[in-house]
Amino acid sequence: MSTATATTSPAGSEELAAVRTDDLAALLVAKERPPRPSALSASVTFGWRAMLKIKHVPEQLFDVTVFPIMMVLMYTYLFGGALAGSTSDYLQFLLPGVLVMSVVMITMYTGVAVNTDIEKGVFDRFRTLPIWRPAPMVGYLLGDVVRYAGASAVMLAVGMIMGFRPEGGAGGVLAGVALLLVFSFSFSWIWTMFGLLLRSEKSVMGVSMMMLFPLTFGSNIFVDPATMPGWLQAFVNNSPITHLSSAVRELMAGGWPGEDITWSLLWSAALVLVFGPITMRLYNRK
Known part of the structure; x- marks a missing residue:
């Protein structure tokens, strides 16, 4: 049996x-196989992933909350009286510029996040997915745009408490912030390139700061370029940060600086056209 x-x-x-x-x-x-996700849906999904990382590491919000507040308070009360005669008058000139400076400065953390994920091997899994290739990079930038908007809201709220009164009203403020977000999204492509190119996040931060300090301080954020030497004026007046700062300042003051807006948009398009392909080439070869 x-x-x-x-x-x-x-x-x-x-x-x-x-x-x-x-x-x-x-x-x-x-x-049938599930449909291939569109470029937009894949990018938004990765953008949502970037936002969820903030939930698990809330310390990432330090640079969009404490840093902007510190910048406004420090520059207004330390230099306002010396440069403009009164802190109130200087605040009207300073706040749009410091808003630009703060948001542009925190764009470097995009490259740091990219470099960190590369070190952890996360991008090796992303590259095996049947998705639009640039989606992870675009998703990083979309997630950071939310952080930039948060930093702008925090700084404007603090400025209003201190006495900032934009003559352009809500429309001028929203137009200025929108232009700043467009430029910051484009500017962040530089740091994604460095995040892929350099070997450590410390290297990314070091190179980023080395580039950001001359661009932000060598502009009209703090003072009128007319007081500078002629050779320095030539650099400052043609800096993308100067065009952006002037555009945001005039929009919030109720004006329409067509030339500065055009230059800011042209710089934004040029940054994407130059550094976008370089970033994706490095991403495909990494």
């Missing part, structure tokens, strides 16, 4: 395995 059982058992197992294999094959062949 035991011998019969032993001889029939393998045959039964083979039949069962064959049935299961056939059922599985029929299931895979009969069912």
Whole structure:
């Protein structure tokens, strides 16, 4: 009896395995594959991933809350009286510029986040997914745009408490912030390139600060360039940060600086066209 059982058992197992294999094959062949996600949906998904990282590491909000508040308070009350005669008058000139400076400065953390994920091996998994190739990079930038908007809201709220009164009203403020967000999104492509190119997050931060300090301080954020030497004025007046700062300042004051807006948008387009392809080439080869 035991011998019969032993001889029939393998045959039964083979039949069962064959049935299961056939059922599985029929299931895979009969069912349609899920549709490939669009470029927009994939980018938004990765953007949401960037936002969820803030939930688990809330310390990331330090640079969009404490840093902007510190910048406004420090520059207004330390230099306002010396540069403009009164802190109130200087605040009207300073706040739009410091808003630009703060948001542009925190764009470097995009490159730091990219470099960190590369070190952890996360991008190796992303590259195996059937998605639009630039989606992870665009998702990083979309998530950071929310952080930039948060930093702008914090700084404007503090400025209003201190006495900042934009003559352009809500429309001028929203237009200025929108232009700043567009430029910051484009500017962040520089740091994604460095995040892929450099070997550590400390290197990314070091190179970023080395580039950001001359650009932000060598502009009209703090003072009128007319007081500078001629050779320095030539650099400052053609700096993208100067065009952006002037545009945001005039929009919030109720004006329409067409030339500065145009230059800011042209700089934004140029940054994406130059550093976007370089970033994706490095991403594909990494």
